[in-house]
Amino acid sequence: MTRRFFAILCLMASASLLLCAAASSRLDRVPARDHDRINPLATQPESVAAGSLVYRDHCAQCHRADAKGDGRKKPPLRSDHLKLATDGDLEWFLRQGDLAHGMPSWSSLPEAQRWQLITYLRSIQ
Amino acid sequence: MIQSFLQFLLPIAGLLPGLLLGVACIPVAQAQEKPYFVTYSHDLEEPGNLEIETKTALAQPGQSHRYGATATELEYGARAWWTTELYLDGQATAQDSTIFTGWRIENRFRPLMREHLINPVLYVEYENTSGADKTLLEVVGHDGQSDLAEPNGEARREHQHEAELKLILSSNLKAWNISENFISEKNLGHEPWEFGYAVGAARPLRTLGSGKPCVFCLEKFMAGAEAYGGLGDTFSLTMRDTSHYIAPIVGWQLPLGRLSFSTGFGLTSSSLDRVYRIGWAFELPQVGNWFHSRSGGAQ
Numbered sequence: 001m002t003r004r005f006f007a008i009l010c011l012m013a014s015a016s017l018l019l020c021a022a023a024s025s026r027l028d029r030v031p032a033r034d035h036d037r038i039n040p041l042a043t044q045p046e047s048v049a050a051g052s053l054v055y056r057d058h059c060a061q062c063h064r065a066d067a068k069g070d071g072r073k074k075p076p077l078r079s080d081h082l083k084l085a086t087d088g089d090l091e092w093f094l095r096q097g098d099l100a101h102g103m104p105s106w107s108s109l110p111e112a113q114r115w116q117l118i119t120y121l122r123s124i125q
Numbered sequence: 126m127i128q129s130f131l132q133f134l135l136p137i138a139g140l141l142p143g144l145l146l147g148v149a150c151i152p153v154a155q156a157q158e159k160p161y162f163v164t165y166s167h168d169l170e171e172p173g174n175l176e177i178e179t180k181t182a183l184a185q186p187g188q189s190h191r192y193g194a195t196a197t198e199l200e201y202g203a204r205a206w207w208t209t210e211l212y213l214d215g216q217a218t219a220q221d222s223t224i225f226t227g228w229r230i231e232n233r234f235r236p237l238m239r240e241h242l243i244n245p246v247l248y249v250e251y252e253n254t255s256g257a258d259k260t261l262l263e264v265v266g267h268d269g270q271s272d273l274a275e276p277n278g279e280a281r282r283e284h285q286h287e288a289e290l291k292l293i294l295s296s297n298l299k300a301w302n303i304s305e306n307f308i309s310e311k312n313l314g315h316e317p318w319e320f321g322y323a324v325g326a327a328r329p330l331r332t333l334g335s336g337k338p339c340v341f342c343l344e345k346f347m348a349g350a351e352a353y354g355g356l357g358d359t360f361s362l363t364m365r366d367t368s369h370y371i372a373p374i375v376g377w378q379l380p381l382g383r384l385s386f387s388t389g390f391g392l393t394s395s396s397l398d399r400v401y402r403i404g405w406a407f408e409l410p411q412v413g414n415w416f417h418s419r420s421g422g423a424q
Binding site for chain 1: 158159166168169171172173174202204205206235238239240297299300302329332333334335336337338344410411414
């Protein structure tokens with residue numbers, strides 16, 4: 001009985017590890033040239049304000065106005081994942097989305113507005 | 126034509142204050158879709174959002190009366206890669222009647238989960254409309270202005286049960302969206318396959334966000350053009366007697382929705398001389414969550 005319990009525990013732990021690996025690997029898959037890209041609008045003073053408007057119009061409906069997510073499927077955007085990611089990683093992720101997991105592609109937003117959004121996200125970490 | 130346009134708009138204008146008041150009372154999101162009327166891009170509805178859109182076409186076929194036809198569209202983002210829609214169509218013809226002309230159900234799927242240079246979307250639609258439908262949401266086969274000139278009493282007797290397939294190819298390049306649609310439509314009552322196309326290109330007038338809430342900022346406007354027309358059918362795969370249009374388009378993102386305008390110019394003798402179009406869309410965010418909250422689910 002104990003052996004079966006440990007086997008189930010091991011299976012669950014493995015599954016959790018796999019899920020975590022899968023979750024973190026979305027940003028790990030960023031191509032090197034995108035990973036190294038630098039936000040050209042990071043130092044522009046109006047970028048944070050402009051990015052906050054982009055956030056309000058397009059992101060807040062899922063990730064909430066305070067960027068803390070909905071506690072279920074929509075993750076918080078104040079997180080270590082975001083802190084560790086480069087601006088290039090975030091731009092790539094916004095452009096690509098993650099359709100299989102519910103995140104739309106925002107390639108239809110002009111690239112300049114994606115960079116402004118990233119500047120805003122940096123400012124609230 | 127301008128007079129007829131205003132005559133059609135007058136009753137709508139009467140309803141506008143009530144509509145705006147209603148919309149102002151509910152949270153509204155901003156869609157990322159393009160202001161095309163016929164062409165589809167690869168923008169799908171955000172998952173959980175419901176977009177309500179009306180597309181109105183105003184025209185006057187030669188030797189017939191002017192008309193206004195409206196398609197009301199309920200578009201729901203079922204998944205990030207799947208959008209499903211219901212259309213309800215109707216039209217009013219001067220010196221004739223105002224009638225409901227049918228409904229359509231469509232689904233759009235993105236088969237590739239990544240963004241590519243060219244992004245395919247598969248479109249599947251079932252239409253249950255009458256011959257009096259004049260919304261011109263697509264032009265296929267040998268569709269022409271003579272089809273739109275029949276009196277409503279006669280045209281509505283014809284029932285169209287049609288399946289429509291589209292291959293949508295779309296790219297976002299340097300703030301431009303460029304979309305191409307290949308359309309095939311089959312009347313399920315032993316009619317041939319009909320073919321058509323739609324292509325469009327549009328971009329915002331300014332790509333950089335201005336950093337202050339505004340209504341008239343250039344980044345709130347999109348401009349572009351679309352072209353669409355028929356390519357014959359399997360019985361007669363020829364461009365003869367087909368209709369083709371080219372239409373400049375303008376979209377304006379307002380706090381409570383998106384307004385779009387277009388004037389289509391007919392390019393062949395089968396085409397309508399001009400088609401004026403007006404679109405209004407607003408999006409209700411995360412509609413699915415409303416039901417979760419009411420049933421005691423997580424907020």
